[in-house]
Amino acid sequence: MNWKRIVVFVALRLIPITLVTVAVRIYVKPMMETGQSAPLWLLPASIIVNVGVSIAVFAFLAYLQRERTFAHVAIVAILSWLLSFPLDVLYVRVVAWVWAIGLLFVMIYAAIGAGIGIVLRRNDGFEEVNP
Numbered sequence: 001m002n003w004k005r006i007v008v009f010v011a012l013r014l015i016p017i018t019l020v021t022v023a024v025r026i027y028v029k030p031m032m033e034t035g036q037s038a039p040l041w042l043l044p045a046s047i048i049v050n051v052g053v054s055i056a057v058f059a060f061l062a063y064l065q066r067e068r069t070f071a072h073v074a075i076v077a078i079l080s081w082l083l084s085f086p087l088d089v090l091y092v093r094v095v096a097w098v099w100a101i102g103l104l105f106v107m108i109y110a111a112i113g114a115g116i117g118i119v120l121r122r123n124d125g126f127e128e129v130n131p
Contacts (some may be wrong), residue, residue, distance in 0.1 A: 009061045017054075058076070069118065080106070
């Protein structure tokens with residue numbers, strides 16, 4: 001296992017998602033205190049960022065990681081999901097069982113991203129150039 005690469009990719013997935021989550025929370029909190037509702041675009045935009053970042057990170061990892069690709073992708077997915085607990089449950093106050101169901105979505109993003117990364121790697125001739 002390439003643990004250094006795993007740590008880097010966990011950070012690559014968590015940092016942008018954390019920044020967006022905190023920014024949305026800071027933006028929405030004053031609105032909720034005054035009784036206003038959040039803009040309609042805010043939830044879909046944050047979901048798109050989460051899905052896009054996740055698939056892109058998993059695709060990049062699968063593109064680079066030639067050996068035990070799916071094991072590396074799965075470890076990054078599970079670790080990043082576990083490390084999101086403080087952000088999701090403690091800061092955003094998502095119900096714990098909803099957070100737990102999120103593992104299913106993270107694994108779906110990982111499967112899609114890994115598939116994309118492997119296809120790109122094969123089409124790029126990466127394996128012939130770098131034996």
